[in-house]
Amino acid sequence: MLSESLQKNKYQPCEEIGRGRFGVISRVFCPMTQSSFACKTIDKRLLSDPTDRECLENEPKIMTLLSPHPNIVQIYDMFETDETVQLILDLCQPVTLYDLILQPDLSEPKAASYMQQLVLGLAHCHRFGIVHRDIKPDNIFFDSRGILKIGDFGSATWLGELGTVDGLVGTPYYVAPEVVMGRPYNEKVDIWSAGVVLYVMLAGVPPFFGETAEEIFEAVMRGNLRFPSRIFRSVSAEAKDLLRKMICRDVSRRFSAEQVLRHPWILNGGQTNSMD
Ligand SMILES: Nc1ncnc2c1ncn2[C@@H]1O[C@H](COP(=O)(O)OP(=O)(O)OP(=O)(O)O)[C@@H](O)[C@H]1O
Numbered sequence: 001m002l003s004e005s006l007q008k009n010k011y012q013p014c015e016e017i018g019r020g021r022f023g024v025i026s027r028v029f030c031p032m033t034q035s036s037f038a039c040k041t042i043d044k045r046l047l048s049d050p051t052d053r054e055c056l057e058n059e060p061k062i063m064t065l066l067s068p069h070p071n072i073v074q075i076y077d078m079f080e081t082d083e084t085v086q087l088i089l090d091l092c093q094p095v096t097l098y099d100l101i102l103q104p105d106l107s108e109p110k111a112a113s114y115m116q117q118l119v120l121g122l123a124h125c126h127r128f129g130i131v132h133r134d135i136k137p138d139n140i141f142f143d144s145r146g147i148l149k150i151g152d153f154g155s156a157t158w159l160g161e162l163g164t165v166d167g168l169v170g171t172p173y174y175v176a177p178e179v180v181m182g183r184p185y186n187e188k189v190d191i192w193s194a195g196v197v198l199y200v201m202l203a204g205v206p207p208f209f210g211e212t213a214e215e216i217f218e219a220v221m222r223g224n225l226r227f228p229s230r231i232f233r234s235v236s237a238e239a240k241d242l243l244r245k246m247i248c249r250d251v252s253r254r255f256s257a258e259q260v261l262r263h264p265w266i267l268n269g270g271q272t273n274s275m276d
Pocket residue numbers: 017018019020021022023024025038040073089090091092093094096141151152154
């Protein structure tokens with residue numbers, strides 16, 4: 001860990017980029033390398049909950065363990081004072097996958113390219129026994145060259161020796177049913193969430209919805225995956241096949257990251273002729 005003065009010399013603070021629950025993201029400039037980074041400053045005083053505090057401690061450790069990987073936001077430095085923790089990260093574009101899926105005509109090849117990059121990043125996490133637990137479009141970033149990067153490891157955890165964890169973590173539309181049910185779960189929760197991301201990319205709406213978080217959770221637990229013909233008429237049979245294998249309630253039958261990467265729709269880059 002570097003001292004505050006060295007930190008000041010190494011990175012010059014620039015404009016604020018955004019704000020999260022526990023702090024601020026700013027651009028910083030490193031004169032030594034003539035490059036910009038994102039600096040995530042977390043205000044420790046806002047972390048009253050022990051779970052939030054544990055996540056704060058885990059985030060830089062997990063990111064360091066996973067770095068470098070082309071599809072994961074890289075951590076370069078960390079600075080800590082009594083009040084704050086600062087993480088120096090890859091600077092990503094202001095536009096996340098959340099903004100891109102709002103575009104009405106996201107093609108299957110484009111969706112397949114995003115899905116392949118997302119699952120390559122997840123396969124890397126899962127090989128290290130790490131579960132992200134909050135895969136959703138707002139946590140999927142792009143660098144200046146358009147490469148997809150998984151970010152926000154604030155909810156990530158290690159699978160212990162048992163290979164499972166517990167705790168209600170995630171975002172209602174994207175969370176897997178076994179998480180909502182309060183059962184121990186494993187890395188396959190990320191595949192469910194990535195499947196929901198794929199569904200939203202292809203349909204423009206989530207597969208499970210409701211007016212309140214409780215209603216969404218009930219729909220997720222029922223897990224009744226439907227492809228309304230009005231929306232899915234123009235979606236290929238291969239894409240629907242992959243969706244069924246990712247958004248699968250039976251965890252043992254749900255695809256692993258490696259299986260997703262070997263699925264024909266991914267291997268063919270979303271180029272298909274067949275329709276259902
Ligand atoms: N590495 C990054 N490069 C560029 N922008 C980023 C980066 N990380 C986060 N941001 C942006 O900064 C904003 C705040 O991000 P942050 O991760 O702190 O909070 P959040 O995900 O919005 O909320 P929460 O604190 O609940 O996780 C978001 O708009 C995000 O798009």
